[in-house]
Amino acid sequence: MLDMNQEPVKKNSSYIQKRITNLEREIEKLKKSKSDEDYFRKRSAETLIQRQQQILSSKNQEFNTVSLWGLYGPDDMKMFKSMTLPVFSSPTGAPFDSLLDGALLLSSQTINDPNKIYSRIDNTTIDHLAMKLAALEGKTIDEETQALCLSSGMSAIFLATMPFLEVGDHILSSNQIYGGSEQLFNITYPKMGWTVDWVHEPWSVEAWQEQIIQKTKLLYVETPSNPNLFIANIPTLAKLAHDYNLPLIVDSSVASPALLRPLEHGADIVIHSISKVMGSSGRAIGGAIIAKKNITTSVPDLREDFVNKVKRSHFRNLGPCLHPPSAAAIWDDLVTLQLKIKAMSDNALQIADFLDKHDKIEKVNYPGLSSHPQHDLAKKLMRFEDDSVGFSHLLSFYILGGYDAAVRFVEVINFGVEVADLGRNYTTICHPASTTHGQMTSEMREKMGVSDNLIRYSVGLEGVNDAIRALSKALSIL
Ligand SMILES: Cc1ncc(COP(=O)(O)O)c(C=O)c1O
Numbered sequence: 001m002l003d004m005n006q007e008p009v010k011k012n013s014s015y016i017q018k019r020i021t022n023l024e025r026e027i028e029k030l031k032k033s034k035s036d037e038d039y040f041r042k043r044s045a046e047t048l049i050q051r052q053q054q055i056l057s058s059k060n061q062e063f064n065t066v067s068l069w070g071l072y073g074p075d076d077m078k079m080f081k082s083m084t085l086p087v088f089s090s091p092t093g094a095p096f097d098s099l100l101d102g103a104l105l106l107s108s109q110t111i112n113d114p115n116k117i118y119s120r121i122d123n124t125t126i127d128h129l130a131m132k133l134a135a136l137e138g139k140t141i142d143e144e145t146q147a148l149c150l151s152s153g154m155s156a157i158f159l160a161t162m163p164f165l166e167v168g169d170h171i172l173s174s175n176q177i178y179g180g181s182e183q184l185f186n187i188t189y190p191k192m193g194w195t196v197d198w199v200h201e202p203w204s205v206e207a208w209q210e211q212i213i214q215k216t217k218l219l220y221v222e223t224p225s226n227p228n229l230f231i232a233n234i235p236t237l238a239k240l241a242h243d244y245n246l247p248l249i250v251d252s253s254v255a256s257p258a259l260l261r262p263l264e265h266g267a268d269i270v271i272h273s274i275s276k277v278m279g280s281s282g283r284a285i286g287g288a289i290i291a292k293k294n295i296t297t298s299v300p301d302l303r304e305d306f307v308n309k310v311k312r313s314h315f316r317n318l319g320p321c322l323h324p325p326s327a328a329a330i331w332d333d334l335v336t337l338q339l340k341i342k343a344m345s346d347n348a349l350q351i352a353d354f355l356d357k358h359d360k361i362e363k364v365n366y367p368g369l370s371s372h373p374q375h376d377l378a379k380k381l382m383r384f385e386d387d388s389v390g391f392s393h394l395l396s397f398y399i400l401g402g403y404d405a406a407v408r409f410v411e412v413i414n415f416g417v418e419v420a421d422l423g424r425n426y427t428t429i430c431h432p433a434s435t436t437h438g439q440m441t442s443e444m445r446e447k448m449g450v451s452d453n454l455i456r457y458s459v460g461l462e463g464v465n466d467a468i469r470a471l472s473k474a475l476s477i478l
Contacts, residue, residue: 153273238266
């Protein structure tokens with residue numbers, strides 16, 4: 001870590017400060033003990049203090065500094081003899097110091113530093129990615145945040161929701177979500193005895209409230225949503241959820257913490273597909289769950305320490321671990337996160353504006369346009385650290401001429417790539433009704449506004465004039 005000692009603590013950090021004080025007290029007590037068990041407990045508490053101090057420092061650094069360094073600083077570089085974050089691909093790290101050391105680690109009574117258990121559970125490279133993500137997502141809040149990295153965004157969605165659910169339980173979800181998430185809730189979850197209801201007017205808090213039932217265990221939103229850029233009112237929904245003792249879970253993959261930090265607005269758990277803009281080079285698939293301590297839930301077991309609880313139980317049992325080289329690739333991609341999101345958002349706004357004025361376009365979905373129904377809300381919630389607004393890299397638009405015109409557009413556009421992907425450094429274009437949202441029923445698609453003439457356009461880092469010229473040319477051919 002860079003030397004941050006000269007920096008006074010300027011953000012609210014009373015929660016973490018208190019935790020450090022408690023850990024220091026615990027260490028003082030443990031020091032007096034002669035038992036082997038207390039020796040390992042003391043070592044674990046010391047590791048925890050060191051992490052807490054690093055988290056505290058990161059709260060006082062600027063976003064770009066945290067996204068660059070994470071918690072991998074000069075001391076780690078010296079220890080690992082590597083300026084870049086090393087890829088630890090071995091299934092296990094250091095051997096246990098003793099049988100007792102192993103027993104305490106495996107029963108989660110002590111924590112792991114460096115990696116000693118097994119890479120499915122803990123891995124030094126992946127831990128560094130998790131710590132960076134937790135620091136970025138929790139930058140603006142008082143509490144400590146923790147992250148769990150997983151093999152994909154889908155496994156993050158599964159493991160962020162499944163721990164709350166028993167047979168017969170119920171999820172209430174915005175209908176404005178990625179097609180894969182819809183399929184998970186609609187096709188896979190009923191097999192476990194879990195049901196989902198869709199809020200078809202997710203902008204209306206009354207619509208949410210009317211659909212909460214006794215068996216509801218969580219509220220679920222995606223914001224901005226893929227592909228229609230619906231913006232959820234996180235503060236209002238968090239309040240509603242908390243009034244019913246429920247957690248609000250937010251898929252924030254499109255915005256990334258550079259633009260939106262749902263925990264700051266009251267959400268309990270954030271999900272990311274880190275395969276997208278957070279891993280914009282497109283070298284890896286991954287997911288993350290980030291939560292603060294003491295979430296709101298009617299499931300007592302999960303309240304205090306959601307991430308660690310899930311990590312030590314269902315995650316460990318199911319095995320959806322991230323591949324260490326993927327973790328390193330995404331860790332590297334995060335280095336320039338805010339710079340990329342700013343450039344992509346600037347480009348996207350200009351492209352949205354161009355399309356909005358074009359006579360072959362019926363409508364553009366982009367929260368940066370004043371015509372977007374949640375434009376004011378987006379301006380309030382989607383802000384870079386310097387308080388400037390940004391609306392993400394993603395937009396979608398309806399082409400006049402229905403399905404045929406949309407398909408023709410995808411065929412003739414001579415810029416970017418046609419793939420079922422988004423958040424890349426380069427522009428990607430897709431026709432959701434036949435790809436990402438193609439497995440839904442047409443009724444569900446219509447209700448969520450994924451019509452046959454909708455095009456999803458993920459803005460890249462190319463020159464914006466090149467992009468606009470290509471769009472203009474393609475539209476002129478239709
Ligand atoms: C908003 C959103 N959430 C989750 C996912 C799933 O992520 P992954 O592909 O990493 O499993 C996607 C994939 O496109 C997505 O767009």
